[in-house]
Amino acid sequence: MLISELAELTGVSARALRHYEDCGLLTPARSGSGYRVYTESDVTRVAQIRTMISAGLGTSAIRRYLDCVRTGDHGTFLEMCPDLRAELDSLARRLDARQAELREKRSRLDRLTSAG
Amino acid sequence: MLISELAELTGVSARALRHYEDCGLLTPARSGSGYRVYTESDVTRVAQIRTMISAGLGTSAIRRYLDCVRTGDHGTFLEMCPDLRAELDSLARRLDARQAELREKRSRLDRLTSAG
């Protein structure tokens, strides 16, 4: 299928799909005229990519660990290798830190608003 | 006083102080040779700016409402005018939204990590 069809099937913009290719997350074949040609398995792969992005992973991390992705009846998950475990742990810590920062900002804003 | 002294007194870098001037938050006098000359009241003002920034306000918003800032015994606060009230409300909503997004990311990451 061509890019616009994959875009419709996945709900992801064509621009994003090209971006994923630039990042090495997709490697579609090319037609004689240079058009990107995707297979049905790319639909699943894009869904996996989106799941990982929505979990906070960057494209470089996704590229490193895309082999670890499995999609089963119980949802999408990752088969753990040591590096991946460490990467996800540090990501979790970063997310927690950002959450704490946001909470601080929010409370400081409340103080600015109501204090006095 | 010169910029490095104000930087030390406030704990804010000289670069940041120049940045605040670029944004219209500070308007130091100039010596004959072009050096920025600050007064003691600028120490308070910088503290107010830092408080507002740490609460999530951007420099443009700070510039618009810097007149509303008061620093008293009960901490730094803002005298409310309608526009300011609306601005702070929308900011609070944006912070809440970002907090919700982060929570979602965090839980999705947990699912990726442990599911399967």
Add this chain to the structure above:
DNA sequence: GTAAGGGTTCACGCCGGCGTGAAGGTCAAG
């Protein structure tokens, strides 16, 4: 004279997943 230590004005870099034209090739349909 000069080295040292501050001050000044640019102006790019960051962080990153895409949006958004711009300029131009491909292809089926009328």
Add this chain to the structure above:
DNA sequence: CTTGACCTTCACGCCGGCGTGAACCCTTAC
């Protein structure tokens, strides 16, 4: 042939508070 819908490859814009040189001026001490 021509419209028009889709495709391609660049490549800048975003969001923004500063970090970080670069290149150059002022002043003081030796």
